[in-house]
Amino acid sequence: MSNAIITHDLKKTYGKRTVVHDLHLRVPQGCVYGFLGPNGSGKSTTMKMLLSLVRPTAGEVHVLGRPMRRSTRRELLGEIGSLIEAPPAYGHLTGAENMRLVRHLLDLDQGQVQRAVQTVRLQDHLDKRVREYSLGMRQRLGIAMALAREPRVLILDEPTNGLDPAGIEEVRDLLTRLAARGITVMVSSHLLGEIDRTASVLGILAGGRMLFQGTREQLFSRSTPDVLVDTPEPERATTLAGRWNAVRDGDRVRVPGLDHAATAHLVDRLVHERIPVHGVRREEQSLEDVFMDLTGGRGL
Ligand SMILES: Nc1ncnc2c1ncn2[C@@H]1O[C@H](COP(=O)(O)OP(=O)(O)O)[C@@H](O)[C@H]1O
Ligand SMILES: [Mg+2]
Incomplete structure (x- = not known):
């Protein structure tokens, strides 16, 4: 081009x-x-x-x-x-x-x-x-x-x-x-x-x-969105994912700012601990969110 x-x-x-x-x-x-x-x-x-x-x-x-x-x-x-x-x-x-x-x-x-x-x-x-x-x-x-x-x-x-x-x-x-x-x-x-x-x-x-x-x-593709994990055992999953700063978010677990590799690692750990995973979703990001990532949270 x-x-x-x-x-x-x-x-x-x-x-x-x-x-x-x-x-x-x-x-x-x-x-x-x-x-x-x-x-x-x-x-x-x-x-x-x-x-x-x-x-x-x-x-x-x-x-x-x-x-x-x-x-x-x-x-x-x-x-x-x-x-x-x-x-x-x-x-x-x-x-x-x-x-x-x-x-x-x-x-x-x-x-x-x-x-x-x-x-x-x-x-x-x-x-x-x-x-x-x-x-x-x-x-x-x-x-x-x-x-x-x-x-x-x-x-x-x-x-x-x-x-x-x-x-x-x-x-x-x-x-x-x-x-x-x-x-x-x-x-x-x-x-x-x-x-x-x-x-x-x-x-x-x-x-x-x-x-x-x-x-x-x-x-x-550069951004690191939050990842949401659906599981019937959110308490255990939150504890297990503590190293990624996971927080419980209703019936789900929210893990902030994960790239692809970290997401794969997280899923691997959950499965290894036999925590049922019903769904894993990367949260949709707005341009503002991506910009915050780029500027290290300073925003515009
Ligand atoms: N003629 C000028 N003399 C001195 N400073 C200027 C002049 N024009 C712009 N600036 C300064 O340059 C910076 C960029 O301005 P500008 O290009 O208008 O930004 P933006 O369009 O993104 O708002 C600002 O800090 C502004 O004060
Ligand atoms: Mg201008």
Whole structure:
């Protein structure tokens, strides 16, 4: 799989403070890449460096296989649509008027603008002033403005921020449809759950450093969930599993934070002691749980 965006040792320092440390981004083509991390972790700074809005202190950015340099910048930026921070539309103008501005500014044809508006499903709201739009509609208009030039890469900084659940769902659905068309979508959020299932590849940032980068499956395979054992003899089983810090949990035994090998060992011990085992289940983990494991319980 080739990468739409790659960085080598990308770094940003403000004064004496390094806010992005030696970042090696790998954003595979045609996926939704979830760029997750708490407020202040360096997501916006990184995205602005990708877009040449902030100058990196060190490191390199490659887009679609080519290095970003003064000589290539204009052409490469032409392949990237972006929405950074607040939606860019003018409130006193209608949706249609805003799109017309984009069309003239970027010298696009009417078809491109129409397709972008249809993609975000705003075609029936174009005659309304943007200040009467809901926040979700404004975000979608912002995405339409970014899409109009038909970019191969889309960079969206917290597009779900402040949206209600229905608005979040609309944005998620939109991102999935864009990726299905082959557009690479890099999307940030400070809330782990917000783009959790939409993103197939995740980059998790904390304090300007990448804690994890890879597929959801790779992330979850690293986690150590609680294991629940169903047995008619929970008391004996809890005592036996004491070395794994087991606790009785109703009629079951809960054993915290077990990897595969430890789980197998536990089952082996139970069977060896002739404790009937009716079921063994690894507890389903949320992204928050996995993140807690990664950060050693510090959380976001
Ligand atoms: N222009 C700037 N000057 C100084 N510090 C900045 C500047 N921009 C961002 N920072 C700092 O860099 C850190 C990362 O910020 P940012 O990239 O906005 O994080 P995020 O988008 O993840 O919330 C923060 O501590 C922020 O205060
Ligand atoms: Mg930010």
